[in-house]
Each structure stands twice: as structure tokens, then as C-alpha cells.
Amino acid sequence: MPPLSSATHSTPYRQVEANFAMFFALALQIYQSTLISDDSPFDRSAVDEHGIPVNLSASAQRGMDIFRDSHCALCHIGPNFTSSAVVTNGILQKLNPHAFGNSTFRVSTTTVVTSLSLTGGMMFQDTGFSGTGVTPVENDIGLGGTDPFGNPLSFSDQYLQLLGGNVSGVVDPYVANVRPCDLDTSIAIESNNPHPLFFTRVDGIQRQKQNTVNCFNPAGIFIPTINAALTELSKPKRKRFLSAANGSFKIPTLRNIELTGPYMHNGGMATLDEVLAFYTRGGNFATPPKEFAKIFALVDLRLAPQKRTDLLNFLKSLTDDRVRYEKAPFDHPEIRVPHGHIGDNSSITKQNPMNASLAADQFLVIPAVGAAGRIQPLQSFDRFLQ
Numbered sequence: 001m002p003p004l005s006s007a008t009h010s011t012p013y014r015q016v017e018a019n020f021a022m023f024f025a026l027a028l029q030i031y032q033s034t035l036i037s038d039d040s041p042f043d044r045s046a047v048d049e050h051g052i053p054v055n056l057s058a059s060a061q062r063g064m065d066i067f068r069d070s071h072c073a074l075c076h077i078g079p080n081f082t083s084s085a086v087v088t089n090g091i092l093q094k095l096n097p098h099a100f101g102n103s104t105f106r107v108s109t110t111t112v113v114t115s116l117s118l119t120g121g122m123m124f125q126d127t128g129f130s131g132t133g134v135t136p137v138e139n140d141i142g143l144g145g146t147d148p149f150g151n152p153l154s155f156s157d158q159y160l161q162l163l164g165g166n167v168s169g170v171v172d173p174y175v176a177n178v179r180p181c182d183l184d185t186s187i188a189i190e191s192n193n194p195h196p197l198f199f200t201r202v203d204g205i206q207r208q209k210q211n212t213v214n215c216f217n218p219a220g221i222f223i224p225t226i227n228a229a230l231t232e233l234s235k236p237k238r239k240r241f242l243s244a245a246n247g248s249f250k251i252p253t254l255r256n257i258e259l260t261g262p263y264m265h266n267g268g269m270a271t272l273d274e275v276l277a278f279y280t281r282g283g284n285f286a287t288p289p290k291e292f293a294k295i296f297a298l299v300d301l302r303l304a305p306q307k308r309t310d311l312l313n314f315l316k317s318l319t320d321d322r323v324r325y326e327k328a329p330f331d332h333p334e335i336r337v338p339h340g341h342i343g344d345n346s347s348i349t350k351q352n353p354m355n356a357s358l359a360a361d362q363f364l365v366i367p368a369v370g371a372a373g374r375i376q377p378l379q380s381f382d383r384f385l386q
């Protein structure tokens with residue numbers, strides 16, 4: 001038996017043993033953060049002065065233009081193809097304001113919350129999360145849920161509390177640091193007239209307390225007074241202070257997307273063709289946070305199969321062959337996955353090393369892969385359906 005953990009505790013486990021699940025998860029997280037997939041054709045291509053690849057295959061090259069013009073890059077932005085990588089994308093955006101999105105659009109990725117004009121009014125949205133209408137909100141509330149202590153998972157819901165003066169409603173410290181002038185859209189405007197979407201002097205406005213260095217939206221330095229915010233929050237039908245958390249999901253990376261099906265939070269789409277058909281028809285459900293200005297029916301793609309093929313080829317240009325062949329550092333040791341017990345529904349084999357009368361465990365073995373990788377490449381998910 002291990003030594004007692006301390007003089008005052010009689011638990012026969014050490015800290016690291018008693019909290020094994022947490023330590024294991026931290027170790028896994030740190031290990032996984034060393035696995036950077038940055039050797040796909042997209043990464044290998046020569047780039048122009050804006051960092052945009054210029055020698056992908058002709059089809060993938062056209063597909064990249066479609067990716068940018070169809071607004072995919074507004075959400076799947078930056079080196080990780082997701083705005084949920086806030087820090088890396090924030091840095092990227094400072095270097096290159098278009099962050100290789102469409103040059104007529106800029107999106108703020110430097111702060112954890114943003115404000116957008118969405119279905120039903122002005123909505124606060126956590127950067128890196130979106131409602132795209134894969135499933136109805138009542139099926140899965142997603143980011144709108146709470147943690148086991150009842151605190152909102154969403155930064156936006158906490159930010160609304162903060163604007164209403166409820167400082168103790170902020171459990172994640174980043175939320176208190178949000179500068180209103182870093183949001184995509186202003187919350188309040190310096191005007192003497194009422195406005196259905198923005199707070200004005202009529203409601204009561206004040207200047208943000210933080211500095212205004214390098215603001216994303218220099219005009220967005222006004223916020224409602226606490227009283228104006230509370231008045232809005234108490235309205236049954238709000239237009240200016242909505243949260244887009246319910247039914248929003250994390251924007252996934254698109255790196256190695258060819259190999260990571262089935263797709264979406266519910267695994268509801270087996271192939272990338274199905275995903276493109278989903279965007280082409282404008283999503284599955286009209287959920288409240290659905291970013292109608294970004295997720296809309298892409299008629300252009302519907303009528304032009306070649307364009308869908310090009311977009312698909314662009315997505316496939318994000319596959320790193322080291323991942324496809326599980327070459328170092330993407331190799332792994334043998335993994336034994338518990339798979340019930342040896343036997344069937346009427347009898348089992350008694351051989352368990354813990355106790356001779358217990359059923360012997362059965363394992364599925366995923367064989368070790370050496371640094372040189374596997375001979376047969378990993379396949380896309382739908383191959384397993386055939």
C-alpha cells in the first residue's frame with residue numbers, strides 16, 4: 001500500500017492517484033498540444049505577400065477562392081481554420097487584418113466575446129462558437145448549458161451579467177477583460193435618438209473603462225449604463241441584449257478534415273459531400289443563433305457541381321500525410337481498449353487476474369505504429385460503412 005499522503009489525511013492514496021483522471025487528462029492535453037499538423041499541401045505551397053497559397057492543385061486553388069468568397073473563412077479562420085483558437089488567431093490578425101478571410105469582411109478574433117447582428121436582434125456570441133442549425137436547439141442546447149455548479153458555460157451569458165452590474169456573475173476572468181471596442185459590432189452609439197438595436201443617450205450610455213489601444217472597432221467604445229442594461233435585460237422580448245449561446249457549438253478545425261468524419265457535434269454527416277450539401281442548402285434548422293448573414297443557402301454551389309468539387313479538393317489539401325500515415329510525431333504505442341468479457345450471454349471465462357472467480361476481460365488491440373508510420377493510409381469515415 002502506498003504511504004499515507006499526509007499526517008492529517010488517512011487516505012491511502014497519493015494526490016496523483018486519488019486524482020488520476022485529472023492528472024491523466026492534463027498529461028494528455030500537454031502531449032496533444034505538441035502534435036502540430038503543419039505539413040499539408042496547403043502548408044507546403046508557396047504563398048503571396050498576404051500569406052495566401054498560390055500553387056495548390058488548380059482545382060484546390062479555385063476551391064480556396066470559393067472557401068473565402070462563401071464566408072467559410074469567417075468562422076474557419078486562421079492557421080487552425082477555426083476562430084476558437086483565439087490567441088493564435090488574434091496574433092495572426094494583428095499581422096494580417098484579413099487573416100486570409102475575404103478582404104471585404106473582417107472578424108474580431110482578439111477577444112472571447114463578440115457582438116453580431118443575428119436572427120432576432122443583436123446577439124452576444126462567444127468567439128469560436130456558432131449556431132449553424134445542424135439540430136434544433138431543444139435537441140442539444142450546446143454552449144447554452146451550465147457547468148456542474150450552475151455557472152453558464154458561455155462567456156457571453158457572463159458578459160451580459162457584467163454589463164448589468166452583476167460582477168459576481170463572472171466566473172471566467174477573461175470576461176471581465178473584454179473591451180467593448182474589440183467586439184465586431186458596437187453595443188451603444190453616441191446619438192440622441194432612440195435606436196431599436198443600439199443603446200443611445202436616450203437609454204443612458206457610458207464610455208468603456210478600459211484603454212482604447214488598437215481597438216478592433218474604434219467607434220465601439222460606448223456601453224449602456226447599468227440601469228439601461230438592466231432595463232433591457234428585464235424585457236421579455238429583447239432586441240439588443242440577446243445571447244447566441246443556446247444551440248451554438250464550437251467551430252471545429254478543418255485540418256485533416258478528410259480523415260475525421262463523421263462530422264458535426266452529433267456525428268450526423270458521414271462525408272464531406274454531405275457537409276457541403278448542408279451548407280449549400282443553408283443548414284438544417286432555423287435556430288435562433290443561426291448566423292443568417294453567414295450561413296445561408298449557397299445557390300452558387302448548388303448550381304455548379306464543379307465548384308463543390310473544387311471546394312472539396314481545397315478541404316482535402318489540408319491533410320498532412322504524416323497524419324494520414326500516422327508517422328512521427330503522430331504515431332502511437334499499442335492501445336488496448338476494454339471490450340467486455342470473454343464469453344457470451346450464457347457463460348464467461350473465469351480468468352480475471354484480480355480475482356479467479358471474476359470474468360476475464362477482453363481487449364481490442366490497436367497495434368503500435370512505429371515512427372515510420374503505417375503502410376496502409378488512414379481512410380475517410382465512410383469507407384467503414386461499405
Ligand code: HEC
Pocket residue numbers: 067070071072073074075076129130131132134135249250251252253254257260262263264265266272275279291294295311
Ligand atoms: C457561422 C460560422 C460558420 C461558417 C460561415 C461556416 N462554418 Fe463550418 N462549422 C461551423 C460550426 C459551428 C461547425 C460545427 C457545427 C456542429 O457541430 O453542430 C462547423 C462544422 C464544419 C465542418 C465539420 C467539421 C467536423 O469536424 O465535424 C466542416 C467540414 C465545415 N464546417 C466546413 C465549412 C465550409 C466548407 C464552410 C463554407 C461553405 C463553412 N464550414 C462555413 C461554423 C461555420
